[in-house]
Amino acid sequence: GAVVSQHPSWVICKSGTSVKIECRSLDFQATTMFWYRQFPKQSLMLMATSNEGSKATYEQGVEKDKFLINHASLTLSTLTVTSAHPEDSSFYICSARDQGVTDTQYFGPGTRLTVL
Amino acid sequence: AQKVTQAQTEISVVEKEDVTLDCVYETRDTTYYLFWYKQPPSGELVFLIRRNSFDEQNEISGRYSWNFQKSTSSFNFTITASQVVDSAVYFCALGLINFNKFYFGSGTKLNVKP
Numbered sequence A: 001g002a003v004v005s006q007h008p009s010w011v012i013c014k015s016g017t018s019v020k021i022e023c024r025s026l027d028f029q030a031t032t033m034f035w036y037r038q039f040p041k042q043s044l045m046l047m048a049t050s051n052e053g054s055k056a057t058y059e060q061g062v063e064k065d066k067f068l069i070n071h072a073s074l075t076l077s078t079l080t081v082t083s084a085h086p087e088d089s090s091f092y093i094c095s096a097r098d099q100g101v102t103d104t105q106y107f108g109p110g111t112r113l114t115v116l
Numbered sequence B: 001a002q003k004v005t006q007a008q009t010e011i012s013v014v015e016k017e018d019v020t021l022d023c024v025y026e027t028r029d030t031t032y033y034l035f036w037y038k039q040p041p042s043g044e045l046v047f048l049i050r051r052n053s054f055d056e057q058n059e060i061s062g063r064y065s066w067n068f069q070k071s072t073s074s075f076n077f078t079i080t081a082s083q084v085v086d087s088a089v090y091f092c093a094l095g096l097i098n099f100n101k102f103y104f105g106s107g108t109k110l111n112v113k114p
Helices: none
Strands: A004-007 A010-013 A019-025 A032-038 A044-051 A067-073 A076-081 A090-098 A104-107 A111-115 B003-005 B010-014 B019-021 B024-026 B032-039 B046-052 B059-061 B064-069 B074-079 B088-096 B102-104 B108-113
Touching (some): A010 A019, A019 A090, A019 A111, A044 A067, B010 B019
Parallel strands (some): B010 B108
Antiparallel strands (some): A032 A044
C-alpha cells in the first residue's frame, strides 16, 4: 500500500514552546490529509481536514490558533502545536487520501508529543 | 449522524483460538466505506481491509475474514487460529463517500496469550 511518513516520531518539549509535526505522502499525491489525536487507550479523534492550497477545516472544539495546519504541497502537510501545554500531550496521527485506484486513507506512524 | 460501535472493549484468547471482533455502524448515507485497522503497541495504524457499501461479499485473507451484513449494519472481523502477534487494538471505521471524514469506533483490544 501507499506510504505516509511522519516526523518526528516523538518529541518532548517545554511548556510554552511550539512544535511542528510533518506528514508526508511518499509515493502518491494527496490533495487531502487529515490530522487525528489519540489519547491513551482511546480512539482516534479527527482534529482537522487539510486541503492542499486552501485553509484547513477544523472539527468542532479544536482551536484553530492552537493547532496550525499548513498543506503547502501535494505531499506535505504540517501541524504546529503553538504554545504547547501539558494537556496537549498526546499521540498525533496524520493520514493522506490516495484518490487513485484504491481511494483509501493511509495513516502515518504517529508522533508522540510530551509537553513538560 | 454517523457512529461506529465496538462493544467489546477487550478480549483475551489463548493462541489458536478463533476470535470475532464486532462492529456496528450507523449512517444515513447510502454509499460509504467500512474499514478495519490494526494498531499494535508501536502505535502505527495498519490498514487491513476496505469494503464498499454496495459490496456485501464476505472476504477472506489468510487467517482473517470479514462478514459484512448491511441488514444489521454490521461489519465483523474474525481471526482464525489466533497468534500472539495478533495482539493489538483493532479499530473499525466508517468513511463517507466523499472521504471528508472518518468515524472510528472506540477500538477492541485483543490479547492473545501463548
